[in-house]
Amino acid sequence: MRIKPAQFLNHLQKQTYAPVYLITGEEPLQLMECSDLLRQSARQQGFSERIIMVVDTSFDWKSVEQEANSLSLFATRRLLEIQLGSKTPNDAGTKVLTAYLNNPPPDTLLLMTADKLDSQKQKTKWFTTIEEKGVIVPVFPLELAELPAWIQHRLHVQGLKATPDAIQMIAERSEGHLLACAQEIEKLKLLYGTTQTIDIEQVMDAVADSARFEIFDWVDTLLNGETARCVRQLQGLKAEGYDPVLILWALTKDIRLLCQVTYALQSGQRADQVFRNLRIWQQRQAIIQKAAKRYPPTKWQTFLQQTVIIDRMIKGAASGNVWDELLRLSVQISGVKL
Structure with a gap:
């Protein structure tokens, strides 16, 4: 199944874990925050050991199989994290992942992260198997028209209020980059606190403060x-x-x-x-x-x-x-x- 980033927290709170989660896309803030949500939720549920594997051209997919079949020395439950980056599973990787998902270990939760996957890669066996057996969270850059509403929500979560002009200035400054938006909002909170409505002059002052x-x-x-x-x-x-x-x-x-x-x-x-x-x-x-x-x-x-x-x-x-x-x-x- 596929779910949107905005639905991910509710999914983790209301349902038992799927055996695998694939978070993929070209928007770094949502990818990072969705991954962190799963890691935090897993820790709270007793997945206290975290194993990270980074896929490169020399990566041996048998190591995933060996890790999945080994007993944990430190914890009864563990999070296995495979960071694909721009790589995708080869034939050996597809075979390992398919076998894993057909009989997932009950004590292991699999998190995979990847850059944007085009339509051809989404038709591959490893991807369709994950979609069938687990959860895929695609993260996309927001359209420019969507950005002000996202900023307003982010401000609200931080306990901040801002005028429409100030929100538009933040949107124009970041040009759709959510991580830059988030950092600007954190800076505004540090500078002005949560007791006032931030206006465009204050946003411009904050911008000038870091412009160098x-x-x-x-x-x-x-x-x-x-x-x-x-x-x-x-x-x-x-x-x-x-x-x-x-x-x-x-x-x-x-x-x-x-x-x-x-x-x-x-x-x-x-x-x-x-x-x-x-x-x-x-x-x-x-x-x-x-x-x-x-x-x-x-x-x-x-x-x-x-x-x-x-x-x-x-x-x-x-x-x-x-x-x-x-x-x-x-x-x-x-x-x-x-």
Whole structure:
């Protein structure tokens, strides 16, 4: 079965666990929070041991089978977590998962997380078996029109109130990125507390307070070709303790967008038509167009492949220095040939 992220908490509270949960999609905040909901619920129900497996090109799916069949040394119930990332189970993995789900161990709860799975991957045997035997929670970016209502609900959960203009400012600032929205709301709570209604001036003050090393400003800087400034900003983001997951997400989002833009322009579409079709905000169109002229579609595709490698570094599935690779990629995008 499939359920929406908004329904997941009620599902965990009202029903016995399914043998497997697959949380998949390209929206990082919902993926993270749904995963955390299951982990927290499992701990409360006595699943006190957590085993994490990260799938990469050398992953041996027999280790899943061995883990499932082994007795726990530390707890009677355990959470087995398989992080697929951009990978999917091969034939051996499909066989292991199918056998597991046909006879799931009563003391083990399986959580799988994955990036967005296209329609072809959703037709594979391992996916359809999970859908039949377990629960799939797809997480998608919100449409821009849905974002103000989401922000208002998030503010309410935090005990905050804001004017419609303030909510719209938060929405425009984050451009649909829920993790950025959540961080802005946390910041507003710290700055202004819960005893007043937050207005647009207060939101703008909070924005200005963090503008120096703000992630989206950094992305715009490198897309605009300002290499020296982009290096300083990235060093500042690191010094301020920003999560590289969020930094990489923001960068990947625009690289993926530029893949689409450059392919569309190369096919002969007009720039205004491309911007309209891809819902690119007017205030960003000049920067996106400037970056699109810098490299052909194949180069943007290469940059996208580099983000996959950095993502694997963040997850511990590949060796390398995440910040060094972010720096290398960003200066390349800004126009420096390495």
